[in-house]
Amino acid sequence: MLGGVNLGGILVLLIGGRYEIPVLISIKELSPSCVEFIVSKDDRNPKFDNFCENIRKTFPSLRICHPEFVGANDIEQVQETCWQVIQRNDSREVTFNLTPGTKIMALGAYDVIKENALRAIYIDTRNSKIILLGSQVGTKEINARFTFEECIKFWGREKKDEDISSKLSIDKENAISLAEEIGDFVRKYCNEGNKVLEHIRKKNGKAGQIVFKDPYDYEIEFLQLLLSYNIISKLKINNEVSFSIRNTHDVKFLDGKWLEIYAWKKAKEIKMFDDVIHSVKIPYEGVGKEIDVACVYKGQLIICSCKTGNKSFETEHLDELQSVASLIGKDYCSKIFITAQPGKDEQKMKSFMSHAEQRKILVVTGDKLVDIGDILQKEAVNPTLPRI
Template sequence: MKKHQITLLGGQILPVYWGVLEKQPDIVELIYTKETRLSVGAIKSQFKGIIFNTHQVDPYDYKGIKELIEEIVISNEVNQFQLNLTSGTKVMALACQSVFKTLELDVFYIDQNNRLFDLNKEEFTTLQSNLSIKTLIELSGHQNYSAVKLSDFSKKEIELSKRVLEFTRNNSGLTALFGEVRKKYNKEVRNKFTKIEDLKSFSIKTSNAIVSWNSPSLKIIFNNSKIECSSEKAFKIIFGGLWWEILIAETTQKWSKTKELLMSVSIQTKKDSGLTKNEIDVVLNTGQNFIFIECKSGNVLQEDINKIRAVKSLYGGIGSKSILICRYVPRADLIEKCNDLGIEIFSYETSFNKNKGGKFTSFKSLDDINKKLDLLLNKMDL
């Protein structure tokens, strides 16, 4: 006797993946529509040992869908059947449920809290499987991406990031120097070096500071302070904002729920692997929930909010969360927009004007971030 699973493919692909992974059927009868046909290949590619029979339907043709399900079941009546009712349109779900209820067959549903609800037994069970970031990206239909791990950075580079944070906290003049370097970089070399990591030499002298960069040697003198580092990544770490991303990754790597963490995730377009479609600073994976983090060491811009919104929509689904972890509190209008879009804001700025309006979470120490993540995960599980 073979195990058949009828599953409805809608806008959310993850419930389909979870249903097949948890139940491990021999054959999947995948019911999809013209609008969801592009996701068929992505889901099939994840299960090499399972047979997929695919059926395109009109999402609002109740009678036609019901007749299709009856035909599938009757043609394989000696086999065991189960129905994943999570995705698809309501009409698709009602048509399938009508057949399964009449024949008293197994029906289940997967909710946004990663629980599987058995409609016949009327009970919840927690999903036992885990999902990798690689699989998450592939399910979105993208095969080409690049990323780095925290372990790709040396202790020296992590310590450099910590020094930068201390200097920015102590009114040392380093924050002002960021602006001077950025201004000269944008004016003189940005067109030639679109990626800051490709820049092998750079120098600037201001009234209060001197910057000398000859890869891998970086020397900065400002207001009687000095930073020296020998690393090919040193210039990008300090003046490309990578220092903040490294510190956020180092902190969240220690979070008790973190099973996998990737940094600087660059997802290429489906048609041209040389073109970047989306970039994500940090992706946290708890095994079943994904948290996308945008790290901003400078002022938050409108484009940052749009970027975070697109990432969650394309890759995360309802079981994910987007967070903006910023050095400074954003403008009131950007806070309001984040609130409207369900984007969490964690701000490191220790003194702020409460009259800015909107909701955001402040933290005084990087170690506080993981406590905030615990509270956030609890909210997601409600």
């Protein structure tokens, strides 16, 4: 029982407009044996057909009844259809989810629910609550847990792992530890720049020797840190610095993958997310849409894009993040852009932040890296840029 709502019963879903996440949460939370649909005629389209197919794939044992279509503003037709659904089922087993319907549909259904002392729920996705209506009134936390794969499968997507940890010249445990140390080091000196990382980026993913002149003391300290983990070799320090990187995966790690692992580790440490992943691609129209880090919180995604280079503050990166979110969560997602750069150019930052706000993307700059765990926790529970 969920506050008087029977598990394994009949879930009646009103569909009119945006509906994906409230439906996912209600199915996962109530574990119904059967789903009935009362659908606005405006939603009688391929999108709804694909949605039903995604439900079948995500919940293969769930029985899905043929949908009933109604006029979204025809309250009498909505009420008549609700009666028909009740009459062909045991009313004691029926629960209505009013969330995904239009206001008129919800009002019409609620009159029938009250008259027959039936159960109903409303999914408050913004506050991660289930509001109980009808025969029992109250508020419950969303308790269902979701994996990242379940969430994207519901949107008809799949993932392809792009984690390079197993291909590095150091083991995964040391890669995670090094990523944390690089993050702390970069945050500490983010306003000074780092010629070591700049020269690694210039290699364009190629292994081999790197040479540059006039290193600062903190850059020498950084090189010694990398050497202590054996991710670089043949380090020589005089008036100029030279060192070697063994393979292309080590180059990719130092070029920016470390930030993905850093953010992923900080998210894992919070222990509040249902799932945390990093370094995956979502196949789409023959290409892969990259997701650097994603956290799942009570059925909703927090998607992070991680950039480390001097060209981090290009609006194309915001467009890429927006594009990924449109595939696996839309406005139910929180979107966070994380960069190791400090954003010292005030004019450029003002423009970049304006573009980010228009796309409902939160920006975290290099000086805030130490707080990324707290930021992710806050954005999960009380997002700065509200989700639906």
